[in-house]
Amino acid sequence: MGPRLILLGAIGLAVSFAGLWLDIGFIAQPFYAYAWWSYIFMLDGFVAWRRGSSLLTTRRRHLPTILLWSVTFWYFFELLNLRYQNWYYVGVLGVGSVGDALSGALFAAAAFATVFMGLFETYEVLTAYGLARRVVIRPRQLAPWVSYGVQSLGAVMVTLSLVFPYYLAPLVWGSLTFLVDPWNYRCGARSILAEFERGHLGVVVRLLVAGLLCGLVWESFNFLAPQKWIYTVRGLEELKLFEMPVLGFLGFPALALDAFAAYGALAYLFHANRTWEHPDEVSQRLEPRAPLATRAFAAMLPLHLVFWGVVGLLAMTTNVGSLQLELEHLETLPPGGVATLEAQEIRRPRHLLPALEEPGRRDRIRESLELTDDGMKELYEETRLLTHKGIGHHHGAHLRRLGYRRVEDLRGADVETLYAKLETARDGARFPALRPSMVRVWVLGAEAEP
Template sequence: MLIILFSEVNFYFKIEPFASWYFPIIWFGYIFVVDAIVYKLKGNSLIMSRREQFLKALLLSALIWWLFELINLRTINWHYLSTPTGYAEPAWIRFFIFRTIAFSTVLPAIIETFELTRTFKLFNKIKLMKHHKTTHKFLRNMVLAGLIMLILTAISPKHFYPFIWIAFYFILDPINYLHKQPSIIGYWKNGKIKPPLMLFVAGTLCGLLWEFWNYYAVTKWFYEIPFVGFFKIFEMPILGYLGYGPFAWELFAMYYFARSLHIGKTKHSFLELNKI
């Protein structure tokens, strides 16, 4: 909490290097605060109880977002303003270090927010019928749809750029399901609608905070979004917020795909959805 308070107060005083590093500092503050709340309410949390997973989440998070940065070289949907102050030279090294640290907070933030929403017991009364049929043809078609989304985005990013926030889910979630990893498909099939909905809420809440804190940051990003760049809430057009829920599903699928490859694998399920 002190980290968040200091960051907000320093917004007015602009003490360097803290002002330039406002965004990652405040996000680590958020992660620590939410983890403490979750630990207080549940007796276990990501950092306090599964610290190795937290550290691996930081690494995987940075790798995932650098992938999106590569995609953005084609879509050009966002760009950055300013380079953080520091001692590393040349400037691109500072930029790389700053972005990597900032990117490392994305996945842990989603996980912590997800764990927090669990304590609210949201969607407890919403249930689906179990044993929905999931065929191999359906799974293949999902993967094919995801690949087509990426191809269309590469061919015409101006028209198909929204697909990047859901394409990897379509590709990886069926693979996770077939490899007996946790998957959104598996939860839907078994009538467990609560985990996907909670992830969706966690993604949307984090999206609001990402945009809110980015808006006041010294080192920040701006959007260049074709067709729907109207009615902005902070820097993000209002329709852009619809992408944060699916993005949480995409992160979920990416994590468990990496886990199936033994990248960051631990004896615990990362999001512990098996306990929901």
């Protein structure tokens, strides 16, 4: 089964990148989800091939819990981001119809369901290859107060991140571990504190490495995707790898610990205290317990859906910066221009931009659109502006009317002043979202361009 999963994942990745390159709509727009699930299938195949056991082959009973709670787990951070405002989404599928809204919701669920799976599968690969098996310290019984002290520290971390989000929002990453893992420890569930007590540090090391590796893959796929997120962590925007400030990658190892702790509690409640890990790799003694009834698990499904929906709606006016950009949104494109460009296999502004930068193709486009040199220049500058850092057509149209008709016009702009002008031009509109931090991303991006 392992080789077949590896092959399936490899084919999936190839199709994902081909669909992105060829701009096949139902593949290119949700590229991130296709690519991540293909990556997960490949990892699971490696684990199954090497060990004869994996999440998708012999431990499938954990999948409903992993997938469902992975989505809720990430929506919890989306809820917190309403306060932190550390990232936002651009190029999001339109919400003009029920079909578009459902497509967007399904994409979000498919993408967020990869959080637990991606971290756990990466951890499994590292475990299968023996990483940090011999990293041990002297076992030591923890005093009863330790778990409560750790839990109190977690509560302080979350509180500080919420009260002072401008400076201390990063404290949220890892705080869930400090809050949940002590409860796991006291209940006899899978626990990082229990691993420390036994002197086994391999689990923690592998989780930290898995988190960092997943972060690199997450951010690389996101960088290529038409629908993506952009970070707005004040003071860290200057030095980035993909769309992530370099220091921000430290949050991914902490996220892996959070996921491990969260699922330890879920396994205790819903899986008779049996973990998702390979049985041979669990040195901690886990006493079986009566799980909650399947009916209880199913009864919680509507609560999950309501939570996803409420957070998703709140995020639309706070964390969605632009919608999918279409050729129809280009105001400088003459009547009939969309059909003319599509006949030349140019279906999106993101494909029009490189075409306009090639002298030969630029001349053919100018002739087919019957534009003057000045008209072509206007079309080029508008396309650059609307595709710059996911500005999109809503904000792009306002910028152009305010006199910011080129990316270069954003250089040196005062962020607060420009934000105030845009808010006035929006005349109370709440969607898509606009924040000073978004404007700062545009200005810094313009200043960074050659």
